[in-house]
Structure formats: C-alpha cells, structure tokens
Amino acid sequence: MKTPPIVSAPEWDMAYQQMLVEEKAFTRARDALAAKRRRMPWTEVNASYRFEGPEGPMNLLELFQGRRQLIVYRAFIDPGTGDWPAHGCTGCSLMADHIGNLAHLNARDTTLAYVSRGSQADLERIKNRMGWKIPWYTIVPESTFDRDLGVHDWHGHNAFIRDGDRVYRTYFINNRGDEAFNNTWTFLDMTALGRQETWEDSPPGYPQSPAYEWWDWHDEYGSHEPSRWFGDPDPDDPHDPRPVKPCH
Structure with a gap:
C-alpha cells in the first residue's frame, strides 16, 4: 500500500489546520441544513395507524x-429477510446495534x-438474542403505514410531532441519510483507511471490498460468507438474490 507523505509533527499540524477549516465549514453547513429542517412545513397524518x-x-x-x-x-x-427466523435484515440490525440509552433523547421530549x-x-x-432494548412494534398486516410513509420497500426514519391528538409528519430521512444514526461510519470516516x-x-492500493457485503450480524462475524442481500444486483448473475433498489 502506498502511503501519503510521512512528515514531521509541525508539518502534520499545518496540514491538519488546513483540514480544520473545511471541517468547521462542514459543521456550519450541517447546522444550516438542520435550521432549514426546523422550518419545513408539516403535514397531518392518520394518528390511528395500527401496531x-x-x-x-x-x-x-x-x-x-x-x-x-x-x-x-x-x-x-420481517419474515423473508436475512436468515429469518434467526435474524432479520443485516443492515437494519447494524442500525439497531447503535441505539444506546434513550434517556437523553427522551429528555428532549422525543x-x-x-x-x-x-x-x-x-x-x-x-431482540433478546441481539441485546436490543429499543421500543419495537409490529405493523399489523392490514396497515398501510409503511407504504404511506415511504418505507415499504426501503428503510428510513420518519419524524412526527403531535398537537394534542393530532399528529404531523415533519421530516423524512432514508438511504444514505440514515448513516447519521450509525456511528460506525463516523468512526471509520476519521481513520486513514476510511x-x-x-x-x-x-489512494491506490488501499484495502477495499464491495459496499454492504462485509456487514454481518454482530454475533455472526466470521462464521459465513458475506451477505449478498445489500448492494446492487449483478446483471451478469441470474442467480443474484438482491432486488433492484427502489428509487426515492
């Protein structure tokens, strides 16, 4: 692997200070985006969706x-995902692994x-097998909640606010937007290898493997071949089980 330049500590600090300008600009841009989210219009949704x-x-x-x-x-x-009934989707399981104590979120009335x-x-x-403590509900068979809210075919986060008994949808994040809720990516993004x-x-020669396919359930790493559920299907492989990813 060809490494970047190896420099003295003062030279490294100078390069870091240059990067810090961009890091701070990114933080300000993220804050500005969050401010726009808070000004998004709301739309009322059916508060009686059943679970x-x-x-x-x-x-x-x-x-x-x-x-x-x-x-x-x-x-x-869900039935039919991952290696059901042992587990569900590996990516959604990876997301759940990153949810810790919710007291801090609850303290903000959320x-x-x-x-x-x-x-x-x-x-x-x-949940017991994986050690998850998240409040977790079943969408009943006749409910259209997931279809109506854009999460029938793909994962995503919907945000709601209530005014008494009236419920409003305020924001929606899915696909790569969900990475913000998974600190594995945040930690890896600050490392040399990403x-x-x-x-x-x-840089050329850095270790890389296909996206998604290295993920596994946290109690199964190293025990079987990488998952082929995520990622784009191989057009040259008629036996590739991965579905075409829907566009949103």
Whole structure:
C-alpha cells in the first residue's frame, strides 16, 4: 500500500489546520441544513395507524409514549429477510446495534421507536438474542403505514410531532441519510483507511471490498460468507438474490 507523505509533527499540524477549516465549514453547513429542517412545513397524518406492541394493540399516537415528538425507524426485521427466523435484515440490525440509552433523547421530549412486519413474538426473540432494548412494534398486516410513509420497500426514519391528538409528519430521512444514526461510519470516516469500500475515493492500493457485503450480524462475524442481500444486483448473475433498489 502506498502511503501519503510521512512528515514531521509541525508539518502534520499545518496540514491538519488546513483540514480544520473545511471541517468547521462542514459543521456550519450541517447546522444550516438542520435550521432549514426546523422550518419545513408539516403535514397531518392518520394518528390511528395500527401496531401491535408488547402490551397489545396500539395506534401511532400511542407510540409517542406521551412525549411531543416521535421518530420511527422502519426496520426490516420481517419474515423473508436475512436468515429469518434467526435474524432479520443485516443492515437494519447494524442500525439497531447503535441505539444506546434513550434517556437523553427522551429528555428532549422525543421518543424513538422501531417498527417491523415481524410478529411481537419474533421481535422479542430476536431482540433478546441481539441485546436490543429499543421500543419495537409490529405493523399489523392490514396497515398501510409503511407504504404511506415511504418505507415499504426501503428503510428510513420518519419524524412526527403531535398537537394534542393530532399528529404531523415533519421530516423524512432514508438511504444514505440514515448513516447519521450509525456511528460506525463516523468512526471509520476519521481513520486513514476510511470505510474500506470500493466506492470510496482512496489512494491506490488501499484495502477495499464491495459496499454492504462485509456487514454481518454482530454475533455472526466470521462464521459465513458475506451477505449478498445489500448492494446492487449483478446483471451478469441470474442467480443474484438482491432486488433492484427502489428509487426515492
């Protein structure tokens, strides 16, 4: 592997100070984008979308758990995904692995919930296996919640706010936007080798492998071949099981 220049500590600090200008500009740009999100119009949604929770039937309003704001992630822990019934989707499982103590989010009057098409019994079994403590609900078979909110075919986060019993959709993030909720990428992006994926612009000779395919369930790394669920299907392989990714 050909490395970047090896320099003295003062030279390194000079290069870092130059990068810091861009880092700060990125932070300000991110803050400006967040300010625009806060000024997005709201649209009212059906507060009676039905779910099943650990205690029984629930509606969307009840997912708020009494708080003013709600973020709902559509996780594909569903029959037919991953190596079901042992696990669900590897990418959605990777997302769930990064959710820690929600007390800090709750302190800002905000609830985070995951929803899937898996039954409560299946979700509870997989949560116990994976060590997840996230509030997790089942989208009931007749519900159109995921289709109506843009997460029927692909993962994504929807943000809601309530005014009494009325619920409004305020924002939506999906696809690579969801990376913001996964600090594995943040840590890797600050390293010399980055994510080590083939799409990245890295110096020649840096280790790289296809995006998505190295992911695994955290209790299965090294035990089987890389997943072929994520990534673009190979047009020359009629047996490639990956679906064509929908456009959003």
